[in-house]
Structures are given as structure tokens and as C-alpha cells.
Amino acid sequence: MKRVLLVVGALTAAPLVLAGAAKADVTISTHATSHMNCAGNVCTPTAAKAVLNVSQLQSMLSSASVTVQSSSAAPNIVLAAGLSWSSVSVLTLDSFRSVDIERPVLLTGDGGLSVFTNVGGGGVFIVGKQGSVHYLSLSGSLIVNGAAYTLVDSVAALASGILSNASGNFALAHDYDAGPDGTYAFSPVVTAFSGKFEGLGNAISNLSIRHGNRKLGLFANIAAGGSAENIVLLKMRLHATGNSKSTGGGLAAVNDGTIFNAHAFGKISTTGVDGTGGALVGVNNGIIDASSADVTPQIGSSCVGGLVGLNFGTISRSYADGSAAGVQPGGIACFNLGGTIVNSYDLAEVLGRQASPFPGGLTSVNDAGGTLVTSYAAGQITAVSNFGGIAGTNNAGLSQVYWDINDTGAGAGFGCGAGSCSGATGLTRLEMQSALPTGFDPSVWAQAPGINNGLPYLIDNPPR
Numbered sequence: 001m002k003r004v005l006l007v008v009g010a011l012t013a014a015p016l017v018l019a020g021a022a023k024a025d026v027t028i029s030t031h032a033t034s035h036m037n038c039a040g041n042v043c044t045p046t047a048a049k050a051v052l053n054v055s056q057l058q059s060m061l062s063s064a065s066v067t068v069q070s071s072s073a074a075p076n077i078v079l080a081a082g083l084s085w086s087s088v089s090v091l092t093l094d095s096f097r098s099v100d101i102e103r104p105v106l107l108t109g110d111g112g113l114s115v116f117t118n119v120g121g122g123g124v125f126i127v128g129k130q131g132s133v134h135y136l137s138l139s140g141s142l143i144v145n146g147a148a149y150t151l152v153d154s155v156a157a158l159a160s161g162i163l164s165n166a167s168g169n170f171a172l173a174h175d176y177d178a179g180p181d182g183t184y185a186f187s188p189v190v191t192a193f194s195g196k197f198e199g200l201g202n203a204i205s206n207l208s209i210r211h212g213n214r215k216l217g218l219f220a221n222i223a224a225g226g227s228a229e230n231i232v233l234l235k236m237r238l239h240a241t242g243n244s245k246s247t248g249g250g251l252a253a254v255n256d257g258t259i260f261n262a263h264a265f266g267k268i269s270t271t272g273v274d275g276t277g278g279a280l281v282g283v284n285n286g287i288i289d290a291s292s293a294d295v296t297p298q299i300g301s302s303c304v305g306g307l308v309g310l311n312f313g314t315i316s317r318s319y320a321d322g323s324a325a326g327v328q329p330g331g332i333a334c335f336n337l338g339g340t341i342v343n344s345y346d347l348a349e350v351l352g353r354q355a356s357p358f359p360g361g362l363t364s365v366n367d368a369g370g371t372l373v374t375s376y377a378a379g380q381i382t383a384v385s386n387f388g389g390i391a392g393t394n395n396a397g398l399s400q401v402y403w404d405i406n407d408t409g410a411g412a413g414f415g416c417g418a419g420s421c422s423g424a425t426g427l428t429r430l431e432m433q434s435a436l437p438t439g440f441d442p443s444v445w446a447q448a449p450g451i452n453n454g455l456p457y458l459i460d461n462p463p464r
Contacts, residue, residue: 023049023076024048024049024073024074024075025049025050025070025074025075025076025077025078026045026050026051026052026068026069026071026074026076026077026078027049027051027052027078027080028051028052028053028054028057028068028077028078028079028080028081028083029051029052029053029054029080029081030053030054030055030081031051031053032051032053033051033052033053034050034051035047035049035050035051036050036051036052038052038060041060041064041067042066042067042069043057043066043067043068043069044069044071045069045070045071045073045074047073047074048073048074049074050074052068054081054082054083057083057091058083058084058085061085061087061089061091061111062085062087062089063087063089064089065089065090065091065092066089066091066092067092067094068092068093068094069094069095070095070096070097071096072096072120074096075095075096075097075098075120075123076095076097076098076099076100076123077093077094077095077098077100078100078102079099079100079101079102079103079105079131080102080103082103082104082105082106083103083104083105083106084104084106084107084108085107085108085109085111086107086108086109086111087109088109088110088111089111089112090111090113090114090141091111091112091113092114092115092116093113093114093115093116094116094119095115095116095117095118095119095123096119096120096123097117097118097119097121097122097123098117098118098122098123098124098125098126099115099116099117099123099124099126100126100128100131101125101126101127101128101131101132101201102128102130102131103131104130104131104132104133104134105131105132105133105134106134106136107133107134107135107136107137107140108136108137109136109137109140110137110139111140111141112140112141112142112143113133113141113142113143114141114142114143114144115143115144115145116145116146117145118145124260125144125145125229125230126230126260126261126290126460127199127200127201127230127261128201129462129464132175132200132201133200133201134173134174134175134200134202135151135173135174136173136174138151138152138153138173140173142171142198142200144196144198147169147196148169149169149170149171149196149198150168150169150170150171151170151171151172151173152170152171152172152173153172153173153174153176154176154178155176155178155181155188155204155207155218156181156188158170158172158188158189158197159188159189159190159191162189162191162193162195163190163191165195166191166192166193166194166195166223167194167225168195169195169196169197169198170195170196170197170198171197171198171199171200172197172198172200172202172204172231173200173202174202175203175204175205176202176204176205177205177206178204178205178206178207178208179205179206179208181207181208182208183208183209183210183237184207184208184209184210184211185209185210185211186209186211186214186216186220187209187214187215187216187217187218187219187220187253188207188218189218189219189220190220191220192220192221192223192226193219193221193222193223193226193257194223194224194225194226194257195226195227196226196227196229197219197226197227197228197229197231198229198230199228199229199230199232199262200230201230201231201232202231202232203231203232203233203234204218204231204232204233204234204236205233205234205235205236206234206236206237207235207236207237207238207250207266208236208237208238209237209238209239209248210237210238210239210240210241211240211241214240214246214247214253215247215248215253215254215282216238216239216240216246216247216248216249216253216282217238217248217249217250217251217252217253217281217282218233218250218251218252219251219252219253220252220253220254221252221253221254221255221256222252222254222255222256222257222258222259222286223256223257224257224286225257226256226257226258227257227258227259227260228251228252228257228258228259228260228262229258229259229260229261229262230260230261230262231251231261231262231263232262232263232264232265233250233251233263233264233265233266234265234266235265235266236250236264236265236266236267237266237267237268238250238266238267238268238277239268240275240277245275245276246275246276247275247276247277247282247283247309248268248275248276248277248278248282248309249268249277249278249279249280249281249282249283249308249309250264250266250268250279250281250293250295251264251280251281252280252281252282253281253282253283254282254283254284254285255281255283255284255285255286255288255313256285256286257286257287258286258287258289259280259281259286259287259288259289259291260289260290260291261289261290261291262280262288262291263291263292263293263464264279264292264293264294265293265294265295266295266296267295267296268295275302275303276302276303276304276309276310276334277303277304277305277309277326278293278304278305278306278307278308278309278333278334279293279294279295279305279306279307279308279320279322279324280292280293280295280307280308281307281308282308282309282310283308283309283310283312284308284310284311284312284313284315284333284339285312285313286313286314287313287314287316288307288308288313288314288315288316288318289314289315289316289317289318290316290317290318290458290460290461291318291461292307292318292319292320292321292461292464293306293307293320293321293322294320294321294322294464295322295323296322296323302326302327302328303326303327303328303334303335303364304324304326304327304328304329304330304334305320305324305329305330305331305332305333305334305363306320306321306322306323306324306330306331306332306346306348306350306379307319307320307332307333307344308332308333308334309333309334309335310333310334310337311332311333311335311336311337311339311341311363311370312337312338312339313339313340314339314340314342315332315333315339315340315341315342315344316340316341316342316343316344317342317343317444317458317460317461318332318344318458318461319344319345319346319347319458319461319463320332320346320347320348320379321348321379321463322348322349323348323349323350323351324348324349324350324351325349325350325351325352325353326351326352326353327352327353327354327357328352328357328359328364328365328392329350329351329352329359329364330350330359330360330361330362330363330364330365330391330392331346331347331348331350331360331361331362331363331377331379332344332346332362332363332375333363333364334363334364334365335363335364335365335367336362336363336365336366336367336370336396337365337367337368337370338367338368338370339370339371340370340371340372340373341362341363341370341371341372341373341375342371342372342374342375343373343374343375343441343444343445343458344362344375345375345376345377345378345455345456345457345458346361346362346375346376346377346378346379347378347379347455348379349379349380349381350379350380350381350382350387351382352364352381352382352383352384352387352392353384354384357392357393358383358385358386358387358388358392358393358417358418359381359383359387359388359392359417360377360381360387360388360389360390360391360392360393360394360416360417361377361378361379361381361388361389361390361391361403361408361410362375362377362390362391362401363390363391363392364391364392364393365391365392365393365394365395366390366391366393366395366396366397366398367393367394367395367396368396369396369397370396370397371396371397371398371399372391372396372397372398372399372401373397373398373399373400373401374399374400374401374439374440374441374444375401375402376401376402376403376404376432376437376455376456377389377390377402377403377404377408378403378404378407378408378429378432378455379407379408380408380409381408381409381410382409386417386418387410387414387417388403388410388415388416388417388418388421389403389404389405389408389410389414389415389416389424389426390402390415390416390421390424391415391416391417391419391421391424392416392417392418393416393417393418393419394416394418394419394420394421395419395420397423398420398421398422398423398424399423399439400423400425400437400438400440401423401424401425402424402425402426402427402432402437403415403424403425403426403427404426404427404428404429404432404455405427405428405429406428406429407429410426411426412426413426414426425437432454432455432456433447433449433453433454435447436456437456440456443459444458444459444460445457445458445459446458446459451463
């Protein structure tokens with residue numbers, strides 16, 4: 001295949017079923033309480049669709065701790081209205097499956113939140129894009145599935161806590177503006193982290209890191225057994241300089257653990273000869289689930305991915321927007337080497353600045369036993385010569401993957417710049433908007449004219 005556009009210079013996880021208004025769940029909302037029995041400060045559902053009025057719950061918390069439970073018939077607990085209390089009371093959300101925080105929770109006193117999930121299997125604690133849990137006092141308490149967390153209110157406090165206890169559990173008490181911190185010369189959390197970090201849906205904004213030959217990110221390394229969840233990075237700026245092996249990722253330079261519901265926005269660049277940059281993670285050896293990035297890389301990076309630089313692990317239910325620009329760019333990952341990308345999509349503009357390796361909509365190179373499954377690419381691709389709507393070079397497995405032949409600029413026969421492209425299908429923009437592609441599970445994917453420009457989106461990870 002030979003396609004010439006222009007030269008660009010310098011630069012498996014099981015699906016969750018979270019609740020919605022029509023689902024059988026316990027919903028905390030502004031509606032009147034129905035099908036809930038509250039006795040002895042314990043509220044339990046009596047039907048498949050149960051509602052607990054948020055004002056009633058708030059009144060109960062003013063004088064005593066309260067437990068809200070779900071059941072096998074109403075499996076999830078969904079907070080669909082803002083909630084606050086100033087007492088020392090503890091709210092316990094004890095869910096058969098998942099706890100979904102869709103609106104702000106504010107603890108103004110020394111009270112606490114205790115969350116239990118997954119009693120019946122398949123559940124998580126997730127904070128939606130309009131949700132958060134804010135503590136005004138670091139004396140408050142947080143327990144998630146029996147694990148107690150230390151509340152921190154700054155990047156410095158997080159780094160100090162992990163330096164003292166690399167396997168500890170830490171939670172970000174509220175939004176934090178890292179701008180006054182200045183520019184860090186290395187990753188703030190330089191210690192390999194094997195504990196749990198809970199962002200609670202809060203945002204760290206204006207994080208700036210600049211150095212050469214370093215692992216750059218909020219975390220240098222999330223180690224095996226470690227995790228980072230429910231965190232947002234806004235207006236971050238990472239710039240790795242030097243002559244070789246610079247690795248940068250907004251959340252983590254290297255992930256060997258689990259990242260869930262993490263989202264990054266900002267700019268990233270690695271200018272070393274072997275520089276590797278990913279909007280969220282530089283090198284992924286672990287699991288990234290239900291995450292996203294909308295990042296603009298500065299021109300000059302070698303291996304750049306819209307979400308991850310190098311992927312050796314699993315990326316699921318995630319997407320990339322913004323752009324990926326460099327020598328070896330890929331919309332989701334620069335290289336997918338033995339890793340899996342499943343139920344994910346790319347809207348990022350992919351800009352390749354030299355003839356080889358070829359850029360690709362999901363990845364520049366899919367090799368070493370890597371797999372791309374039930375995913376699609378719909379971001380514009382610009383290249384010196386060859387490129388592919390799915391992969392610049394594919395020597396591994398493709399199954400029910402698709403590319404938008406209009407938006408990517410890769411025609412119907414150009415799914416892969418080199419190698420076999422069996423298992424990939426080019427669709428027109430109208431075809432992408434008219435129905436879910438074959439193989440896309442409707443419990444994972446959805447479509448609506450006013451969401452994601454009519455393209456398929458992830459139910460549990462909607463566009464931000």
C-alpha cells in the first residue's frame with residue numbers, strides 16, 4: 001500500500017453493568033423514598049427499583065451513622081443527587097455489586113464514608129464524571145472494601161506518605177492545584193508504589209514535570225499489586241528531555257499494576273532518541289480499564305500513543321482523543337507488543353513525522369502476539385507514506401476491529417499499512433453512526449445522536 005498525504009515535522013476485563021434511571025438498583029436521588037425500608041439507621045430495598053430520598057438520608061446523617069444496602073434484585077447503589085453532612089457520622093454504602101457516585105459528596109466535618117462492593121461479584125467503586133467525594137477535614141475517614149485510607153490534600157503529602165509506606169492506601173481528599181508547586185524535576189512519587197491510590201473523582205491540575213532521562217509522571221512506577229483509581233489530571237505538562245530512554249505518562253511512567261477510571265488532559269513530550277510517551281501511561285505492563293486521555297503531545301517524541309506509549313498488558317473500555325504525534329504514533333498505543341486492546345476506541349489525530357514505522361489508528365505496530373479486539377479508530381491520520389486505519393504494521397491478531405474510512409483518511413483497503421489485516425473492516429462514517437458494528441456487545445457499547453458525534457461510546461466510560 002502506498003498513500004502519500006504530507007510530511008508532519010517535529011512531533012480483558014468483564015463489563016460492568018452500572019445503574020441508570022431504568023435499571024433495577026438502589027438510587028439515592030431527589031425523588032421521594034420508595035421501596036426502601038429504613039429501620040435502626042439501616043436502609044434496605046424491598047423491590048428491584050428502590051429510591052432513597054437524599055434529603056432524608058442527609059437528615060439521618062446529621063445525628064447518626066447510616067448504612068444503605070442493596071440486594072441481588074437491586075444490585076447497585078447509585079448516588080444521583082448531591083449529598084453533604086457536617087457531623088461525625090459515617091455513611092456506609094454496602095452494595096451487592098457496584099457503588100456509583102454520580103454527583104458530589106461533601107463531608108464538611110470529621111465524618112466518614114465506608115464503601116463495600118462486589119458481594120455478588122462483578123462490582124466496583126466508581127466515581128462518575130460529574131461525581132466526587134470531597135473531605136474538608138483530613139480527620140475524616142475512608143474505608144473501601146475493608147481497607148482504611150490515609151487522606152492527603154496535596155501532591156507533596158501523597159509523595160511523602162508513599163515514601164514512608166510504599167504499600168499503603170492513600171486517597172486524595174479534594175481537588176488540588178499543583179501550579180504553585182512549580183515544575184518538578186522528576187516524578188513526584190518516585191518510589192515504586194504497590195499500595196492503593198483512590199482519587200475519589202477529584203482532580204490534580206497544573207502538574208508540571210521536566211527532566212532528562214527520567215521516568216516522568218505523577219507516579220514513576222505503579223508496581224505489581226498497586227492501583228490508582230477514580231482520578232483526573234487536568235492541564236498537566238510533562239516534558240522529558242535527554243538523549244535516550246525518556247519515558248513519560250501523565251499518571252504513571254510505568255504501570256505494572258491496575259489503573260481504573262483515570263483521565264488525563266494536557267501536554268506531554270519525550271524528546272530523547274528512544275523517548276516513549278503516552279498521554280496516561282508511558283509503558284503499560286498491567287491493566288488499564290475504563291480510562292481516557294485528551295492530550296496534545298509536543299512534537300519530537302519518538303514513540304507516542306494517545307493513551308499509552310508501549311503496551312504489553314491489557315487496555316479495556318478506554319479511549320483516546322486529542323492527538324498523537326511523533327516518529328511512531330498510534331491512536332491508543334505506539335506499540336502493542338503481546339498486549340491486548342479490547343472494547344476501546346481512538347478519536348485522536350495521529351501525526352507521523354517520518355516514513356517508517358508507519359502510524360496507525362489504534363497502534364503503530366501490533367506484534368509479538370498482541371491482539372486488537374472489538375475496537376475502532378476514527379481519528380484523522382496524517383503520514384509521510386504508508387499508514388493503516390487500524391495499524392501501521394500488523395503481524396498479530398485482529399478480531400472485529402473497525403476504522404472509519406472517511407475520518408481516518410484510510411480508504412476501505414487500507415486497514416493496515418503492512419502485514420495481514422484479516423479481522424479488520426473499514427466502514428463509512430454513516431455506517432459507524434447507524435448501528436453498533438458486528439461483535440460490539442450492547443451491554444458495553446451504546447450509540448446516541450447527541451453523544452460522541454453519533455459514534456459508538458462506552459456505557460461505563462462516556463465521553464468527557
